[in-house]
Amino acid sequence: xxxxxxxxxxxxxxxxxxxxxxxxxxxxxxxxxxxxxxxxxxxxxxxxxxxxxxxxxxxxxxxxxxxxxxxxxxxxxxxxxxxxxxxxxxxxxxxxxxxxxxxxxxxxxxxxxxxxxxxxxxxxxxxxxxxxxxxxxxxxxxxxxxxxxxxxxxxxxxxxxxxxxxxxxxxxxxxxxxxxxxxxxxxxxxxxxxxxxxxxxxxxxxxxxxxxxxxxxxxxxxxxxxxxxxxxxxxxxxxxxxxxxxxxxxxxxxxxxxxxxxxxxxxxxxxxxxxxxx
Amino acid sequence: xxxxxxxxxxxxxxxxxxxxxxxxxxxxxxxxxxxxxxxxxxxxxxxxxxxxxxxxxxxxxxxxxxxxxxxxxxxxxxxxxxxxxxxxxxxxxxxxxxxxxxxxxxxxxxxxxxxxxxxxxxxxxxxxxxxxxxxxxxxxxxxxxxxxxxxxxxxxxxxxxxxxxxxxxxxxxxxxxxxxxxxxxxxxxxxxxxxxxxxxxxxxxxxxxxxxxxxxxxxxxxxxxxxxxxxxxxxxxxxxxxxxxxxxxxxxxxxxxxxxxxxxxxxxxxxxxxxxxxxxxxxxxxxxxxxxxxxxxxxxxxxxxxxxxxxxxxxxxxxxxxxxxxxxxxxxxxxxxxxxxxxxxxxxxxxxxxxxxxxxxx
Ligand SMILES: [Zn+2]
Numbered sequence: 034x035x036x037x038x039x040x041x042x043x044x045x046x047x048x049x050x051x052x053x054x055x056x057x058x059x060x061x062x063x064x065x066x067x068x069x070x071x072x073x074x075x076x077x078x079x080x081x082x083x084x085x086x087x088x089x090x091x092x093x094x095x096x097x098x099x100x101x102x103x104x105x106x107x108x109x110x111x112x113x114x115x116x117x118x119x120x121x122x123x124x125x126x127x128x129x130x131x132x133x134x135x136x137x138x139x140x141x142x143x144x145x146x147x148x149x150x151x152x153x154x155x156x157x158x159x160x161x162x163x164x165x166x167x168x169x170x171x172x173x174x175x176x177x178x179x180x181x182x183x184x185x186x187x188x189x190x191x192x193x194x195x196x197x198x199x200x201x202x203x204x205x206x207x208x209x210x211x212x213x214x215x216x217x218x219x220x221x222x223x224x225x226x227x228x229x230x231x232x233x234x235x236x237x238x239x240x241x242x243x244x245x246x247x248x249x250x251x252x253x254x255x256x257x258x259x260x261x262x263x264x265x266x267x268x269x270x271x272x273x274x275x276x277x278x279x280x281x282x283x284x285x286x287x288x289x290x291x292x293x294x295x296x297x298x299x300x301x302x303x304x305x306x307x308x309x310x311x
Numbered sequence: 312x313x314x315x316x317x318x319x320x321x322x323x324x325x326x327x328x329x330x331x332x333x334x335x336x337x338x339x340x341x342x343x344x345x346x347x348x349x350x351x352x353x354x355x356x357x358x359x360x361x362x363x364x365x366x367x368x369x370x371x372x373x374x375x376x377x378x379x380x381x382x383x384x385x386x387x388x389x390x391x392x393x394x395x396x397x398x399x400x401x402x403x404x405x406x407x408x409x410x411x412x413x414x415x416x417x418x419x420x421x422x423x424x425x426x427x428x429x430x431x432x433x434x435x436x437x438x439x440x441x442x443x444x445x446x447x448x449x450x451x452x453x454x455x456x457x458x459x460x461x462x463x464x465x466x467x468x469x470x471x472x473x474x475x476x477x478x479x480x481x482x483x484x485x486x487x488x489x490x491x492x493x494x495x496x497x498x499x500x501x502x503x504x505x506x507x508x509x510x511x512x513x514x515x516x517x518x519x520x521x522x523x524x525x526x527x528x529x530x531x532x533x534x535x536x537x538x539x540x541x542x543x544x545x546x547x548x549x550x551x552x553x554x555x556x557x558x559x560x561x562x563x564x565x566x567x568x569x570x571x572x573x574x575x576x577x578x579x580x581x582x583x584x585x586x587x588x589x590x591x592x593x594x595x596x597x598x599x600x601x602x603x604x605x606x607x608x609x610x611x612x613x614x615x616x617x618x619x620x621x622x623x624x625x626x627x628x629x630x631x632x633x634x635x636x637x638x639x640x641x642x643x644x645x646x647x648x649x650x651x652x653x654x655x656x657x658x659x660x661x662x663x664x665x666x667x668x669x670x671x672x673x
Contacts, residue, residue, distance in 0.1 A: 038394070067496035074390035077640030079647065102651045106319040109647050115323075139651045157644070168627055170499045195663060201655030220655045240637050242496035266658050283650050284657060298651050 041088040042120040047071055051089035051244070055235060058246035063208030064176070065159050070242035080113055081239030083136050083155035087117070090151065090235075091134060096124045098132035103140035103281065103298035110138070129301050139202075141223040143280050143302040146232035148249060154217045156238035159245060161205045161215040181213050184256065192261050201266065207254045208247055216253075222265045222281045227253040270295040275306040334378050347371035350449075356565075356594030357381060361635060362388025363493070363512040364395075365564050365593050382514075386636050393493070399550040400489075402558060406568050406591075407466045409544040413597075416468050417538035418572060424462040429543060431597075469539035469570050469587070478572070478585045501626050506610050510603045511592060513633030519598065521623045522605035529621045530609055536588065539570040543595055567592045571604035578616055586611065 039045065047069075054068040073081040091097065097117055101110040105127040113136065114125050126132050129144040138155040146152060162172045165183045175181070184205060191198050198204075204221035208214045216224055217236065227234065227247060234247040247253060257263035271278045273294045280302055282295040297303035348355055348371040358370040362385045369388060377383035413429025416422050472478040490505040492512075498505070510518060526535060545565050549558040569590040577583035588608030590600035609623040622628050632638060 042394075044394070044396070067498070069494045069496060072389045072393040072493070072636065076386070076643060077637045078642075078644030079640060081640075102648050107648055108319060108323055111319050111323060115320075138647075139649070157641070168499075169497075169631075170627070196666065199659055199663070201659045202652040218649075218652050220651055222655075240641055266655060268658075281651065282654070284654055298654075 038120045040093075040121060041091050041117070042073075043071065043085065043088045048089040051085055054244045055086065055089070055246060058235070058244050059233070059248050061212075062247050062251050063212030063214040063245060065238075065243040065245045068242055068244050070239050073239065075113070075116065077240040078157060079109060080136070080138060080155040082237030082241075082244070083138070083153050083239075084113060084116070084237070085239060086153045086235050086237035086244065087134060087136050088120075091117070091121060091123065093121075093123060095133045096126050096131055097121075098126050098129060098135045098301075099137075100135070100140060100142070100299075100301075101138040102283070103142070103302075104300040106300065127301050128305075129299075139218050139220075140281070140298060141219055141226045143297075143299045144305075145226075146230060148231040150232040152230075152232050152234050154219075154234065154236045156215070156217050156236045156241075156243070159215055159236065159238040159241050159243040161203075161213050176212060179211065184213055188256060189258070192258070197261065197264075198257070204263075205256050207256060209251050209253075213256070214245065214247070214253075220266060220281055221255065221263075224253070224255045224263070225265065229253075268295060272297045272303060272306075275303045275310065277303065277306050280306075330378075342375060344368060344371045344375065347374055353595065354379075354381060356592075356596050357515060357599075358384045358388060360593045360596055360599065361385040361512050361514065362392065364388050364392040367594075382635050382639050386639070389636050399552060401561070402549045402551050404546045404548060404564075404566070406542060406546055406566065407464050409465055409542060409546050409566075410563075411462075411465055411542065411544040413543040414465060414541065415538070416540045418540075419468060419471075422468045422540075424465050465542065467540060467570060469572060472572075472585060476584070479575070479587060481587060481589075497630065499627060500613065501610075501630055503607075503611075506626070506630055507589070507591070507603075507607065509630050509633055510590070510606055513603075514635035514638065515596070515599045515602070517633050517635070517638075518602040518606055521609075521629065522602040525605055525609055525621065525623045530605075530623055536605060536608065537572040538601070539572045539587075540568075541570075541597060541600070542566075542568045543597060565594050567595055567597045567600040569597070569600040569604040571601070571608060573608045575615055586615070 041048070050069060054066050058064065058066040070082065070085060073084055075081055075084060087097070097114070098105065099110045099114045101107040104110065117123065118125060129135065129142040133149065134151050134153065135142065136153045136155065141152065160169070160172050162175055162183060165187060166172050166175065175183070188198050191200070200221065202220045203215055203218045204224055206214050206216050206224060206227065216227060229250055229252065230247070231249050233249055236245045238244070255263040266281070268282050270282065272280060272282060274296050277297055280297045280299055283298045285294045285296060286292070287294050348367050351374065354374055355367050355370045358373055358381060359365050359367060362370065362373070369391065370384070373384035373387040374381065377387060411427060413431065414424070414427045416426065469478060473480065490502055490508065492505060492508040524530065543566070545563050547560045548562050548564055549560050551558045571588035571590070573586045573588055575584050575586045586608060588604035590603030590607060592600045592603070606623060606629060610626060610629060612619060612624040613626070617624070619625060
């Protein structure tokens with residue numbers, strides 16, 4: 034099939050430039066590597082960084098899965114898949130286990146990823162310190178000196194005010210005992226999956242033009258204090274479709290009186306769990 | 312069993328069809344690209360600027376396709392230009408060699424070569440012209456007796472001030488590889504070539520508001536800048552391929568240029584001097600070129616050792632937020648689903664409320 038575009042949209046020189054940046058990012062886990070991000074036919078903030086990373090590493094034999102909020106059928110995930118279908122003509126799957134390349138926004142699949150897989154995160158704001166220090170000139174220095182007191186004070190203040198850290202998503206992590214890293218707006222529920230993950234984790238921020246990476250089997254620690262250890266979210270309820278008590282649940286309002294139900298955010302996990310339990 | 316409504320394939324297809332229907336359903340005549348190009352030329356010029364691609368036909372096409380949403384049209388043009396191969400970088404244009412259409416100075420009553428008002432809305436009364444409601448033919452127009460300007464060259468007026476050293480020199484500090492904002496990630500402190508490119512393709516409304524803030528009081532010293540010179544006309548574009556060793560002209564473009572004169576009180580080492588702000592745009596975009604020149608001057612504050620007090624002087628504030636393709640993308644991404652994160656917040660707020668209501672915490 035002729036698409037009218039180069040395979041995966043980007044020209045080969047651009048892909049090579051991005052792959053070089055990815056290699057650098059892998060060599061310095063958690064370091065935000067500036068790259069010459071290109072303008073894409075999808076809007077900034079809607080996954081252009083992830084799309085550029087995916088476009089630079091995808092090959093004809095790859096099987097791609099794209100999720101948004103854990104689901105394969107959310108509109109933006111569908112739109113990104115349509116884009117790659119149009120410019121790559123490759124295999125697309127919903128099954129986490131089948132995919133060689135997974136692009137995600139806001140979730141890590143419940144199914145454990147393996148060493149033959151790569152997960153690409155869409156990153157709205159790569160700088161974990163940005164809310165504490167708006168200037169890029171300053172935050173780059175803070176990272177260079179490993180000067181992270183700002184962040185620790187922030188977490189401490191939350192504990193003293195609320196009794197616990199109140200960050201529930203984009204909960205900061207430390208990568209390989211060095212860089213504080215933004216895990217992207219995944220729920221903190223997913224943070225432990227990043228630690229020692231067998232799969233390569235790549236992060237693309239299009240608007241901010243940064244790429245960072247966490248190589249396989251790298252230590253990723255969610256920031257905490259000895260007397261206030263990191264905790265993940267829990268629910269009293271279980272998934273009303275598959276009955277799972279181990280997955281991240283979305284809340285759904287099902288009538289005008291506000292009655293609610295909970296279902297798995299990871300649609301593929303929910304489906305396979307349901308089949309398994311039948 | 313309740314099934315979450317998560318949009319998907321079918322919804323996207325229908326949405327695109329509805330958008331097309333919106334344009335077509337009343338069965339009016341399709342607008343020709345040429346009509347947009349010639350009769351909505353200011354819109355076309357805005358889109359080539361912020362789309363940073365000098366192609367008025369494609370600009371008109373983008374305006375038609377976006378149904379007049381100019382920010383969307385700019386986005387379309389940007390997404391197209393990103394796929395184009397880069398054959399060469401042009402040499403710097405010489406705006407003194409210009410086929411002049413308009414040229415004014417607010418600082419000098421008369422200037423060599425003369426003041427040329429040209430086409431402008433400036434002295435029109437902004438009264439709706441109801442005769443345009445029904446206009447059958449537009450090929451009749453009054454042929455005004457337009458004297459061709461005698462001069463072929465229009466050197467920058469404010470350079471006359473250079474003779475007395477009253478004006479800072481415009482130093483050519485470009486190296487062989489100017490910053491390319493379409494290829495290089497932002498870096499700070501930003502260089503002037505970097506910020507001039509960002510301003511040239513920055514959002515007109517944002518830059519207009521910023522420049523207004525500066526002259527209204529949120530700018531250095533609250534001074535009032537002077538328009539040294541504004542030009543609108545046609546200049547040649549040259550490239551100089553290595554294998555040829557000489558320059559060749561590859562075409563001509565319309566430009567608007569503004570030279571703004573501002574003040575500088577001087578410091579221990581430098582006596583007081585006028586400073587400059589410079590603005591350049593594709594096409595006829597005079598208002599924007601003026602706004603750029605004011606922002607340019609403000610961004611030079613750091614270099615003059617002036618105190619950075621106002622948003623317009625702050626490089627990161629201005630340069631990170633001027634691009635409307637980036638801005639519209641990130642603002643509108645808020646309508647993408649965020650229910651995973653929102654669930655985390657819900658979960659937390661219930662927990663915090665329970666703890667406090669049960670009085671067991673803190
Ligand atoms: Zn489930």
